Structures are given as C-alpha cells and as structure tokens.
Amino acid sequence: MPEADSKYNVTIHGNAYGLIIGDNASVRQAFGVEGTGPPPFMVPTLPPQGVIGRDEMLTQIYDLLALEDPAVADIPPIALRGLGGIGKTTLAIALGRLELVHKHFPDGILWASVGPTPTIRLVLDSWGRTLGVDLLPEKDEQACKERLQAILYHRRVLLLVDDVWEIVHGQFFNVAGPRCRTLFTTRESPVAHALATRERTLRVDVLKPEHALALLQRLAPDAVAADRENAMRLCERVEFLPLALTLAGRLLADEADVPSRMQRLVGELVERRQSRLQLLQAEGRPGISEEEPVSLQAILGLSVERLSQVDQERFAMASLFGGDPLTWEINAAAFVWECSVAEAEDTVSRLIQRGLVERRNGRYWMHALLADYAAELMERMGL
Numbered sequence: 132m133p134e135a136d137s138k139y140n141v142t143i144h145g146n147a148y149g150l151i152i153g154d155n156a157s158v159r160q161a162f163g164v165e166g167t168g169p170p171p172f173m174v175p176t177l178p179p180q181g182v183i184g185r186d187e188m189l190t191q192i193y194d195l196l197a198l199e200d201p202a203v204a205d206i207p208p209i210a211l212r213g214l215g216g217i218g219k220t221t222l223a224i225a226l227g228r229l230e231l232v233h234k235h236f237p238d239g240i241l242w243a244s245v246g247p248t249p250t251i252r253l254v255l256d257s258w259g260r261t262l263g264v265d266l267l268p269e270k271d272e273q274a275c276k277e278r279l280q281a282i283l284y285h286r287r288v289l290l291l292v293d294d295v296w297e298i299v300h301g302q303f304f305n306v307a308g309p310r311c312r313t314l315f316t317t318r319e320s321p322v323a324h325a326l327a328t329r330e331r332t333l334r335v336d337v338l339k340p341e342h343a344l345a346l347l348q349r350l351a352p353d354a355v356a357a358d359r360e361n362a363m364r365l366c367e368r369v370e371f372l373p374l375a376l377t378l379a380g381r382l383l384a385d386e387a388d389v390p391s392r393m394q395r396l397v398g399e400l401v402e403r404r405q406s407r408l409q410l411l412q413a414e415g416r417p418g419i420s421e422e423e424p425v426s427l428q429a430i431l432g433l434s435v436e437r438l439s440q441v442d443q444e445r446f447a448m449a450s451l452f453g454g455d456p457l458t459w460e461i462n463a464a465a466f467v468w469e470c471s472v473a474e475a476e477d478t479v480s481r482l483i484q485r486g487l488v489e490r491r492n493g494r495y496w497m498h499a500l501l502a503d504y505a506a507e508l509m510e511r512m513g514l
Contacts, residue, residue, distance in 0.1 A: 139177065141225060142186045143193050150177060151228045171239030171261040174227035174291065175220075180349045180377065182225045184342025185218065191333055192226055196312045201235035201287065208305065208313035210327035212320055213335035214486045214498060215430045216374025219316040222335065223291045226314065236312075238286040243304060246417025247296045247433060251303050255279065272303055279306040287311065294417060296437075298325040318434055318486040337371035337498075346373065350380025353387040354397055361397050368401050370455055370499035375427055378410035404503045431504045434485045445478050446487060447509035454502030458494035 139150040193199070195209045211219045226232060227240050241261065243254050255275040259266035262282055266275045283306055290313040295301040301322060307313045315326045323332040338346065343366040348355040355362040369375035379400055386393040399406045408428035416425045418433050435446060445468050452459040452467075465475035479495060482488040488495050497505065 139181055141182060141189055141229070143190045143231075149230045150182065150225060151230055151233065152177060170237060171241060171288075173242035173257075173261060174240055175224055175242065175244075177224060177228060178221060178377070180346060180380075182221060183346045183349065184338045185222055185225065188222060188333065188335065189225060189229075192222070192314070195331060195333070196314070198232065198235060198312070201312075202310070204309040206312055207331055208307070208315060208327045210315040210317060210323035210332045211335050212317055212323040212332050212486065214372075214501065215318055215434060216372050216427070216500075217335045217337065218373040219335050220293050221373065223293050223314060223316055227289065227291050232289060236287050236289045238288045240289045240291065243290075243292045244417060245292060245295045245300055245304075248418065249300055251300060255303060276303050276306055280308070283311055284308040290314070292316070295322055295326065296418075298322050301326045320484050320486070338373055338376075340366060340371060343371040343373075343376055346376050347380050350377065351383035351387065351393075353390065354380075354383040354393055357390060357394055358397065361394070361401065364401050365397055368499065369407060372498065372500055374412075374430065375407065375410060375500060378412055378427060379407075381413075382410065404506065407500065408503055408507060427500065428504055428507070431501060434487055435504070435508070437485060438481065442478055442481055443508070444512060444514060446482060447505050447512055447514055449482075449488070449497060450502050450505035450509050452497065452502075454497050454499030456496075458491060458496045460494055464495075 139152055140147050141150060142148070192209065197203050197206045211222060213219050227242065232240070239261075241258055243258070245254065251272050252275065255272060256266050258279060259275065262279075264278065264282055266278060269275045269278055286308055287310045288308070290304065290307055290311060292301060292304045292313065292315045295315050295317045296319065298321065301315055301317070305313065305326070315323065317323050320332070337343070340363070344355065344363055347362055347366060365379060366376065369379065383393055383396060386396055408426065410427045412425040412430070414425065415421065416430060419425050419429050423429060435443060438446060448467050449464065452463070461472060461475050461479060464479060465472045468475055468478070479488060483490065487501055488497055
C-alpha cells in the first residue's frame with residue numbers, strides 16, 4: 132500500500148487507504164475471486180496528479196453509503212452536486228479506486244459517463260456486456276433497465292453514474308440491488324434531489340487554499356518555487372477551482388524551461404480574465420463539439436446555455452456584482468435586471484438550480500470564474 136503522504140492515498144476516519152492505479156484489465160485480474168474470474172471494473176484512471184484535499188468529502192461519501200458495513204441492505208443513492216470543474220468526477224473516480232471499496236464490492240464496479248446528450252441505450256448496453264449479458268434483444272431502454280435490475284438483485288456492485296443533466300436520464304441507472312450502492316454526480320440541484328433526495332445530496336465545494344496551492348505545486352513545481360506569493364494569487368484568482376488549477380498547472384509546467392515566460396504567464400493568468408477563460412483541456416468533454424476547443428469558458432458555458440435567453444442576459448448582468456467574496460441580495464438583482472422582486476426570485480432560483488449561483492448566509496454569490504464568464508458574456512451581448 133502507498134505511504135501516507137502518497138498522491139495515491141486518502142485518509143478516511145483517520146485511516147489511510149490506497150487508491151488503485153493501473154488499467155482496468157489489470158485491476159480486474161488483481162481483485163478477481165479465485166474460481167469466479169475477474170469482476171467487472173469500469174472506473175476511469177486517476178488523474179496523474181492524484182487526489183488532493185478531498186479526504187473530508189470522501190469520508191462523507193463513505194458514511195452516507197454506509198461502507199463501514201457493506202452487508203447492510205437497501206442503502207439509498209447519494210448525489211454529488213457542484214459547478215463544472217469543481218471535482219465531482221475526480222471524487223467518483225477516487226471512490227471507485229479505493230482498495231477498500233473493491234473488497235466491499237466483490238461483484239464489481241460499474242461506471243457511466245452520461246453527459247448532456249447521451250444515447251442511453253448504448254450506455255445500458257455497455258453495462259450489460261460488462262456483466263456478461265446481451266441486452267440487444269431488449270425492445271427499449273426501460274426493458275434494459277428492468278433486465279439490469281434483475282441481474283443486480285443478488286449481486287454486490289457499486290454503481291457510479293457521472294455527469295447527469297436530466298432526471299429522466301439518471302432514472303435509467305437506478306438499477307441497484309439491495310446490497311449495491313449508487314452514486315450520481317450532476318451540476319444541477321433538481322437532478323440531484325430527484326435521484327437521491329436533498330438530504331442525501333452533497334455539495335462539492337472548491338479546495339481549501341492550502342490544498343489549491345499543493346495541487347498547483349504538484350503540477351507546476353517550478354512556478355510555485357519561483358514565486359510562491361504570485362502562485363497563491365493565481366489560486367485565489369481562479370477561486371481554488373480544481374479544473375482551473377489543473378489546466379493552469381499543465382500550461383505552466385510546459386513553459387518551465389523558459390522561466391521568464393512561465394512567470395509572465397502566471398501574471399497574465401492573475402491579471403487577465405481572457406487568459407483564465409481560455410485555458411484549454413486536451414481531453415474531450417461531453418456536450419462540447421469535437422471541432423470546438425475545450426476551454427474553461429466552454430466547460431462553464433454548458434450550464435449557461437441551458438438557460439432561456441432572458442435568464443442568460445440576467446446571468447451576464449449579475450457580473451456587475453462581482454464574484455466571491457462579494458455577495459448580493461434579491462432586491463439588488465431586481466434593480467439591475469429592471470424587473471419585479473418576484474421575477475428576480477424566480478430567476479435566482481433557476482440560476483441556483485443550474486449551479487451558477489449559490490446561497491450564503493441569506494445572500495447570494497457567484498464563483499469568481501463564473502463572474503469572469505458572465506462579464507465576457509455581457510460584453511458579447513452588448514448589454
């Protein structure tokens with residue numbers, strides 16, 4: 132097992148647990164039960180930087196899923212909710228790659244990446260194939276769901292359903308048997324509450340400042356060593372969002388052989404909104420065209436695009452309030468939007484449900500990068 136300070140290690144209730152690395156085939160072989168063959172294992176690989184600053188959240192997940200006693204039956208699903216790039220997928224991957232979890236679920240771990248516009252039948256078919264069952268003869272998605280429910284009824288399997296955007300999509304994956312466990316991730320609170328109830332929904336927050344700097348240091352050690360104070364300013368400017376830190380860290384690591392350029396880029400990321408929003412992700416992203424660059428702006432924009440035109444304009448104008456730590460009230464929004472308080476309440480409710488605004492101590496606030504995006508959108512719309 133890794134050492135306690137390893138990037139492939141997490142701590143739950145004071146105990147250090149290893150996170151499994153390696154491809155899915157090798158993991159299946161390592162955790163197969165003699166005489167039964169390797170169990171299904173569909174979990175994506177861990178990010179190369181590992182998992183930083185998520186021990187508390189993993190402990191909450193561990194407790195809500197009652198993993199201290201996997202023999203307990205009929206544990207309801209849970210959901211992770213948070214804005215794009217907050218680290219919901221990484222948390223789900225970390226859970227699926229905990230050595231402890233593999234021992235608890237000897238019949239395997241299933242994974243589904245759903246996305247905004249999924250072909251549900253194909254995802255269900257992939258689960259069937261992984262479980263050794265042909266779902267192609269089934270007439271529709273509902274029949275596939277019922278067949279999977281029958282298959283999983285006597286098994287002990289962990290079901291991880293990532294990036295759900297619609298309630299109806301997520302419901303097709305509610306197929307767990309009594310000794311299975313299910314975790315959903317989503318940006319949207321109505322989806323989380325419908326699939327797992329509000330009580331069993333965990334809001335994923337940004338990293339703590341020290342963990343954000345540790346993540347940046349792991350990805351771009353030269354940038355942090357050259358100017359630790361400016362590196363922390365960068366963490367603060369992207370408001371400790373894991374995806375933004377990861378993309379910035381990769382960029383700075385690539386420029387480390389020209390230190391003056393690397394330090395100049397740190398300054399640009401701190402000072403220029405456009406530099407932050409145009410940070411690029413090499414990997415594709417469900418919902419973003421293969422022809423379109425997968426930028427931080429495009430990833431955040433997936434949620435904004437689901438709003439009506441009026442709500443998009445009001446989201447853009449909310450940039451006038453600024454991002455965290457600035458907060459605002461409904462009356463102020465009604466004034467800026469030139470609408471009634473009741474209309475403002477309706478719009479704020481929809482923005483919260485989309486994961487674009489949060490409530491804090493009776494007031495409302497927007498993540499700093501969403502405020503950047505809103506300001507960019509406001510200029511584009513000519514408001």
